[in-house]
Amino acid sequence: MLNRRAFLKTSLGTGAAVLPVSAALNALQPAAIAAGQPGGASALQLVALPSRLAPIDPASEPWQQRIRRVGQTNMTEHDPVAMNIEEWADYWHNAGAQIVFVSVTGILAFYPSKVKFHQWGKFLNGRDFFGECTAAAKKRNMRVVARMSPDLNWGDALAAHPEWAMRYKDGSVQFSAEDPRLFKTCMFSTYMDDYVPALIREVSSLYNVDCFYTNGWPPLGSLPDCHCAICSKLPPADTPTYWRAFNDRVFQLWTRYDALAKEKRPDCFFFANLGGNVRGGPNLDRLGKIAAWFQADNQGRSYGNDQVWGCSLQGRVCNAIMDGKFAANVTAAYSTGAVSWRNASKNPDEARMWMNETLAGGMVPYYHFVGAEDGLGEDRRWQKVGSDYFQWTAKHDAHLAVRRSIANIGVVFGQSTQLLYPGPAAVRSRAYMHETTQGLYDALLRGRFAFDFVHEDRLEPERLAKYRALILPNVAMLSDAQCHQIRAFVDSGGSLMASFETGLYDENLNSRAEFGLADLLGISKAGDVIGTNGNAYYARIERQHPILDGFHDTNWIPGAQNRVPLKPVQEAVLSVVPGFVRYPPELAYPPISHTDEPAVVLRELGPSRIAFFPGDVERTYWLTGHGDLLRLLGNTLRWITRDERIVDLSGEGFVEMFAWETAPGYAVHVLNYTNPDAQHGWIQTTHPIGPQVVRMKLPAGVRVKSVELLRAESSVMFNADGQILEFTIPGVEDYEVAAITIS
Ligand SMILES: [Zn+2]
Numbered sequence: 219m220l221n222r223r224a225f226l227k228t229s230l231g232t233g234a235a236v237l238p239v240s241a242a243l244n245a246l247q248p249a250a251i252a253a254g255q256p257g258g259a260s261a262l263q264l265v266a267l268p269s270r271l272a273p274i275d276p277a278s279e280p281w282q283q284r285i286r287r288v289g290q291t292n293m294t295e296h297d298p299v300a301m302n303i304e305e306w307a308d309y310w311h312n313a314g315a316q317i318v319f320v321s322v323t324g325i326l327a328f329y330p331s332k333v334k335f336h337q338w339g340k341f342l343n344g345r346d347f348f349g350e351c352t353a354a355a356k357k358r359n360m361r362v363v364a365r366m367s368p369d370l371n372w373g374d375a376l377a378a379h380p381e382w383a384m385r386y387k388d389g390s391v392q393f394s395a396e397d398p399r400l401f402k403t404c405m406f407s408t409y410m411d412d413y414v415p416a417l418i419r420e421v422s423s424l425y426n427v428d429c430f431y432t433n434g435w436p437p438l439g440s441l442p443d444c445h446c447a448i449c450s451k452l453p454p455a456d457t458p459t460y461w462r463a464f465n466d467r468v469f470q471l472w473t474r475y476d477a478l479a480k481e482k483r484p485d486c487f488f489f490a491n492l493g494g495n496v497r498g499g500p501n502l503d504r505l506g507k508i509a510a511w512f513q514a515d516n517q518g519r520s521y522g523n524d525q526v527w528g529c530s531l532q533g534r535v536c537n538a539i540m541d542g543k544f545a546a547n548v549t550a551a552y553s554t555g556a557v558s559w560r561n562a563s564k565n566p567d568e569a570r571m572w573m574n575e576t577l578a579g580g581m582v583p584y585y586h587f588v589g590a591e592d593g594l595g596e597d598r599r600w601q602k603v604g605s606d607y608f609q610w611t612a613k614h615d616a617h618l619a620v621r622r623s624i625a626n627i628g629v630v631f632g633q634s635t636q637l638l639y640p641g642p643a644a645v646r647s648r649a650y651m652h653e654t655t656q657g658l659y660d661a662l663l664r665g666r667f668a669f670d671f672v673h674e675d676r677l678e679p680e681r682l683a684k685y686r687a688l689i690l691p692n693v694a695m696l697s698d699a700q701c702h703q704i705r706a707f708v709d710s711g712g713s714l715m716a717s718f719e720t721g722l723y724d725e726n727l728n729s730r731a732e733f734g735l736a737d738l739l740g741i742s743k744a745g746d747v748i749g750t751n752g753n754a755y756y757a758r759i760e761r762q763h764p765i766l767d768g769f770h771d772t773n774w775i776p777g778a779q780n781r782v783p784l785k786p787v788q789e790a791v792l793s794v795v796p797g798f799v800r801y802p803p804e805l806a807y808p809p810i811s812h813t814d815e816p817a818v819v820l821r822e823l824g825p826s827r828i829a830f831f832p833g834d835v836e837r838t839y840w841l842t843g844h845g846d847l848l849r850l851l852g853n854t855l856r857w858i859t860r861d862e863r864i865v866d867l868s869g870e871g872f873v874e875m876f877a878w879e880t881a882p883g884y885a886v887h888v889l890n891y892t893n894p895d896a897q898h899g900w901i902q903t904t905h906p907i908g909p910q911v912v913r914m915k916l917p918a919g920v921r922v923k924s925v926e927l928l929r930a931e932s933s934v935m936f937n938a939d940g941q942i943l944e945f946t947i948p949g950v951e952d953y954e955v956a957a958i959t960i961s
Pocket residue numbers: 383384385404405406407444445446447448449450
């Protein structure tokens with residue numbers, strides 16, 4: 219880990235670290251500003267990358283660390299008579315998949331199971347379909363994941379074990395919404411203690427599988443709502459105490475299943491379905507410590523207005539909790555969305571972008587289709603898309619495998635806030651924190667910042683030392699210990715940007731009379747949250763400041779939809795002009811034009827810079843797209859970080875950037891979202907963008923041998939002047955990876 223003080227010294231100690239922006243970059247600025255990026259790039263400073271990690275001998279690592287491609291034909295009850303096993307195995311093998319999922323299941327047996335209530339599929343006819351598929355995969359040197367689904371079972375199991383079912387408040391059984399012959403099993407019941415281990419034991423005794431996996435459990439982005447005899451004794455759902463009980467149960471079962479998996483082979487393990495990105499169900503800090511495989515079941519954009527970066531956001535979550543251990547993101551080759559077609563291929567450009575994001579986010583691509591009617595699917599268009607993509611990745615595994623992110627901004631994702639905080643009283647909405655996250659994410663992308671996510675339970679100094687700044691986007695729930703860790707980060711020279719109700723609740727969702735970080739942020743609460751009735755509030759410019767760069771000809775800029783009123787501060791930069799009616803226009807003027815209520819509070823403490831917005835600015839930006847809010851967020855991010863960049867990526871277009879240390883050197887990934895379909899539906903086609911200039915400052919003594927573009931499959935010229943590396947990516951279609959090899 220980089221020592222923070224050394225880090226600051228290299229970046230701030232002398233003027234020598236301040237680099238003039240080249241004429242070529244200046245020429246690109248107007249376009250960047252037009253695209254919504256904050257203007258005035260002259261202060262940008264490159265800071266040196268941290269010293270490189272010690273090399274790892276790949277042979278010393280667990281086998282799953284070498285997996286780079288995962289394949290799954292998700293088997294249906296009909297597949298034992300529909301699927302051509304040889305064709306199935308050939309497809310995945312020729313594509314380059316190193317491991318395939320084969321269904322054991324739990325809802326239906328794909329082999330002649332003797333476990334009671336493990337009902338054979340109706341087309342199985344006593345055949346060992348699971349065993350034949352496993353043998354076909356093994357013959358081709360592919361590993362096998364034994365896939366189980368413990369979430370549903372049939373009426374005979376319910377009749378014999380009524381205690382296995384999830385129940386509504388009135389005591390009635392919860393059935394599958396789509397097929398009411400199946401009931402939902404309760405994860406606190408003995409179904410999980412008896413039935414699931416029986417499947418693991420049976421499969422282990424009959425076959426040589428490499429790992430066990432449960433689909434359908436634990437829940438991805440929400441918590442169960444069950445009122446069975448056991449669950450009725452638990453704390454109420456969606457409370458912090460329930461979440462702890464839920465986590466204890468998840469970890470109890472996970473470790474038990476893992477121990478069972480290891481009984482036959484110590485390198486075998488158990489893993490479960492995960493995902494939900496920042497709103498994951500199980501506590502991701504605890505889970506990251508035990509999981510050998512993070513299965514991000516984040517298969518595609520689900521709703522019509524989903525943003526394109528749903529997969530790369532998941533990658534940042536995985537990176538925050540897995541510490542370099544294996545993570546794969548599932549790409550649905552079939553049609554995800556507001557209307558689903560499980561057996562129809564999705565737009566190829568959309569499927570490819572999801573796999574691009576998988577790689578850019580540091581995860582392993584995993585391609586997935588459901589059912590194999592007529593041999594390997596009635597619709598086979600997905601097959602070439604996947605095999606072409608996999609075969610391309612196979613040529614570049616060394617550069618696509620990541621070691622660690624080199625980002626210098628940490629975004630704290632408060633998983634408990636994401637799951638449990640209901641939003642302010644004025645806006646009770648499950649989507650509240652989703653919108654907050656998206657607003658900040660969008661602003662970080664448009665400013666081309668290099669950032670990581672950081673889990674709220676991982677704020678220890680060694681982990682935070684690499685960050686110039688931490689961002690707390692309405693992290694409402696913070697424990698005293700977490701507040702203390704954030705104070706320590708600032709004490710050691712780090713900067714901070716926080717907003718709205720950050721720290722106004724403790725870890726049990728009890729509200730505090732005063733902000734948990736009031737002393738650090740220099741703020742004091744003056745009342746309860748004020749929402750909007752008509753016009754939202756404005757922020758009056760009281761004095762010039764770098765966070766206001768680019769605002770001319772106005773005394774007011776938009777505030778946010780909701781705010782926590784603060785007591786006055788010295789030398790406020792922005793003050794609140796309270797909201798007023800929107801209609802009728804006769805009354806649309808401020809009853810009070812000037813107040814001493816701050817709309818932002820800024821502090822400088824030695825090398826640390828601190829910004830607090832009492833409004834929900836990130837979410838309001840997401841809801842409106844208002845360029846003033848984007849400019850304010852971008853300027854503030856640049857001010858708190860002193861515009862220190864670990865990678866400077868300049869050029870036109872709306873892109874997402876990732877920068878990784880790799881075994882051969884470094885990799886800078888550029889995802890091109892300059893596309894009319896970036897925020898709605900699926901990508902229809904790519905819209906290429908022009909030159910992107912990359913500059914970074916290498917650690918002392920590191921020499922660059924080559925810079926290759928993995929998508930264009932060409933080398934580029936580079937300039938290595940002292941520690942500064944500079945090169946130009948001539949253009950980006952949907953995605954490019956600049957792979958830097960060092961000596
Ligand atoms: Zn229950």
